[in-house]
Amino acid sequence: MSHDLSYEAATVPIRGDLVAAHQRAWRRLAQPGTWWTGAQRVAIAAETRQAVTCRLCQLRQTAVTPYAVSGQHDHLGELSELIIDVIHRVRMDASRLTASWYNQVIDNGLSDAAYVEIVGVIATIIAIDTFTHAMGLAKHPLPSPVAGEPSRYRPDGAKPGMAWVPTIAPEDVVEADQMLYAELSGAHIHRALSLVPAEVLGFFDLDAVQYLPDAALRDFGREYRAITHAQIELLAARVSVLNQCFY
Missing domain, CATH: 1.20.1290 (AhpD-like)
Structure with missing residues (x-):
């Protein structure tokens, strides 16, 4: 294969x-x-x-x-x-x-x-x-x-407190992990997998193309996809409800 x-x-x-x-x-x-x-x-x-x-x-x-x-x-x-x-x-x-x-x-x-x-x-x-x-x-x-x-x-x-697993807050990123939030805001959704930094980088590499890059999320003066921000969020909200995602 x-x-x-x-x-x-x-x-x-x-x-x-x-x-x-x-x-x-x-x-x-x-x-x-x-x-x-x-x-x-x-x-x-x-x-x-x-x-x-x-x-x-x-x-x-x-x-x-x-x-x-x-x-x-x-x-x-x-x-x-x-x-x-x-x-x-x-x-x-x-x-x-x-x-x-x-x-x-x-x-x-x-x-x-x-x-x-x-x-x-x-x-x-x-x-x-x-x-x-x-x-x-x-x-x-x-x-x-x-x-x-x-x-x-x-x-x-990585520190305990935010979730069931330890996570890394942006202010606690050490030099070895300096790229962790280089293109991310460090919001809770970005921190969820941060105990394994490689998984954050890998998943949000996918997220940036299947959804939007983090910097584009609130750039409402420009549309990056064939559908608008509003249409993207409508779809995201519907999928979240169907998947019982409470984020």
Whole structure:
């Protein structure tokens, strides 16, 4: 399998910056990350796709509480039960995750930073898969993993308090992470994955082309896309409601 992806089958033109950003994300997905190897990152992406057809997840979605339904996930068998449950819960029932659930996950042996990287991989694969679905295209074959070890870099500026996981405020960025908010305001949504700076840089590289660059968000004197700021925000609000996103 290639480390790149193609939109040659698309029936409408796709902006070059979108194609380039998706290709960068696809290559990054296959490479060793901060806490997971390339093989593990690709396995996380594959399990994210698998979660959509999981019978246990579907039953839990219709229950008053996910804890009312027990059983085993339909999974691919490449990851531990703990990681599989995290992926399926984040992918299929994120609006009902709680701090107590997260704390139990950490108590069961997953580190806070490894959890953040899982969320980053999930967000990346969902963004690209949703795009192909909207375009009426098949999902891209997942890339072949790149050998190597994770960097295991934990930023000194990360502090607890804002979220379940430690995050980096703009004033706490250290020299090693000086590019973290170079093109971002450092708002809470930018800080969410900041315990793993590479995931912030990767996700918002996608966000800038699928949505808008941060500097363009409030530049109402210029329209950057084929639709207006107002139309973009109407779509964003509707999607947020459908996904039960309370941000």
